Every structure is written in C-alpha cells, then in structure tokens.
Amino acid sequence: MKIQEECKSRFESLIANFIDTNSYFANSLWEEIETRYSEPQRTYHNLNHLYQMLGEYDLVSKELKDPEITLFALYYHDLIYDVTSKTNEDESANIAKERLSVLKIENERIKTCMEHILAxxxxxxxxxxxxxxSYFLDIDISILGSEETKYYEYANNIRKEYSIFSDADYQTGRVQVLHHFIENIRLFHTDIFFDRYEMRSRHNVKLEIHSFLKGELI
Structure with a gap:
C-alpha cells in the first residue's frame, strides 16, 4: 500500500501545478495510471517499477532542465504494456500527449515528454x-545495477510477463535484448548513473546471459 500511496501522492503533487487535484479529471488521470500499472499480467512493469524509478529520479532531479516533464514521462512511459505488441511506446506517448494537452502544457514540452518515452x-x-x-533512459534501466538478489527477482518477473512464450523463444528474445545493452560502450549515458551502476549492471547482465547458456534462468 505504501508504494501505491507514494506513487499517487507524487503524481497529485505534479499535476497540482496545472489542475485542481480534487477535480474529476485529476482523479481520472491517476485512476488510469493505477489501473494500467496494476494489470494482472504485469509482474515487473507495474507500480513497483514506478516507485523504484521515483527513487532514482530524486537523485538527479536537480540536474534536469525540465524535471516536471521528465516526471510526466516516468508515469506514462509504460502506460501501455503488451508483450505481444511492438507499439507500446508509441501508444503510451500518444496518450501522454493527449493528457498533457488537456492540462494545457506547452506543445514543446509535450514533444519532449514524448521524446523521452519513445527513446x-x-x-x-x-x-x-x-x-x-539521457537521464530518463538511465533511470529506466537503473534496476540492472541492483544487488544480485534483487536482480534475480527482476529477471524472474520479466520471465513471468513473457509466460505465454516457450522457454526457447523467450531465451532467444531475452538474450538478444541483453546483448543489445552490453554491446554498447556504456550502458548508462550520464556520468552519475555510470559511476553508480555500470560495473554491477554489466556483471548482472552477463550473469543472466550465462545462466541461459547453462540452460537455466537465474
């Protein structure tokens, strides 16, 4: 309950700059987010994910040019999440555009929010x-730099979200995603997150890849 309450409180504080938080529309904005991120098939991309990202956001919010818009992107970036779809980001960005437009946020700022999500x-x-x-992307994958036990939990929750796929198909897709990360010179774009999580993230990702080679999931 603490996680749900914290996510709601932070969102209400965010939109309070643009709308009466006691209004029906304000309530509907949060209800939409809560409902989407509480869908039963979400074992990782849920309110826990938002809560973890909020903690990372707080570490770098003072470094951001537009912290409000980054926070909007945080709440809307996984609003649509269907493991069989290739348009989740596009759909989430379009909904963010619609909601922020009703809040009368400037078009350029809305475009920035969409840019964060689409990235x-x-x-x-x-x-x-x-x-x-760059900060938003680093916040989103900061889970990779968790302690091993927490990373194991994350990896297993991702597998559960893809439970409709066979082990073989999941392994092929997951290894491809993991290689996509570690083939880059750096996983994290900003120095703050690089210094904090780079080495541990590479260790965790390689550990997961190695587990697949052994025919098991960490």
Whole structure:
C-alpha cells in the first residue's frame, strides 16, 4: 500500500501545478495510471517499477532542465504494456500527449515528454535529443545495477510477463535484448548513473546471459 500511496501522492503533487487535484479529471488521470500499472499480467512493469524509478529520479532531479516533464514521462512511459505488441511506446506517448494537452502544457514540452518515452524503444540517444532524455533512459534501466538478489527477482518477473512464450523463444528474445545493452560502450549515458551502476549492471547482465547458456534462468 505504501508504494501505491507514494506513487499517487507524487503524481497529485505534479499535476497540482496545472489542475485542481480534487477535480474529476485529476482523479481520472491517476485512476488510469493505477489501473494500467496494476494489470494482472504485469509482474515487473507495474507500480513497483514506478516507485523504484521515483527513487532514482530524486537523485538527479536537480540536474534536469525540465524535471516536471521528465516526471510526466516516468508515469506514462509504460502506460501501455503488451508483450505481444511492438507499439507500446508509441501508444503510451500518444496518450501522454493527449493528457498533457488537456492540462494545457506547452506543445514543446509535450514533444519532449514524448521524446523521452519513445527513446525507450531502443534506449539509444538520437543526434538532437533533449538533454534530460539521457537521464530518463538511465533511470529506466537503473534496476540492472541492483544487488544480485534483487536482480534475480527482476529477471524472474520479466520471465513471468513473457509466460505465454516457450522457454526457447523467450531465451532467444531475452538474450538478444541483453546483448543489445552490453554491446554498447556504456550502458548508462550520464556520468552519475555510470559511476553508480555500470560495473554491477554489466556483471548482472552477463550473469543472466550465462545462466541461459547453462540452460537455466537465474
């Protein structure tokens, strides 16, 4: 309950700058987020994920050019999550656009929010990306730098989300994703997250890949 209450409280504080938080629309905004992130098939991309990201966001919020928009991106980036779909990020970004437009947020700021969300497709930066996008991507994958036991829990929760796939198919897809991360010179774009999580993240990712080679899941 603490996690749900904290996520709700932080969201209400965010939208209080734009709308009466006691209004029906304000309540509907949170209810939509809570309902989506509480879908039964979500064993990782749920409110726990948002809560963990909020903790990482707090560590770097003072470094951000537009912390409000980064926080909106945090709440909306996985609003749509279907493991069989390739348009989750696009759909989530479009919903964020609609909701922020009703809040009368400037178009350029809305575009930045969408940019943050869409960047999670590849977790790579474009040539002219907003400076906060690098922080947002690092916040999103900070779980990779967890202590081993927490990483094991994360890896197993991801497997549960893909339970409709066979072990063989899941292994192929998951290893591809993990290699996508470690083939980069650095997993983390910002020095703050690089110094904090890079070495441990590489260790964890390689450990997971090795577990698949042994025919097991860590």
């Amino acid at each position: 999670t497709k590849s977790h790579r930066l474009g040539d002219r990306c907003h400076p906060d996008t």
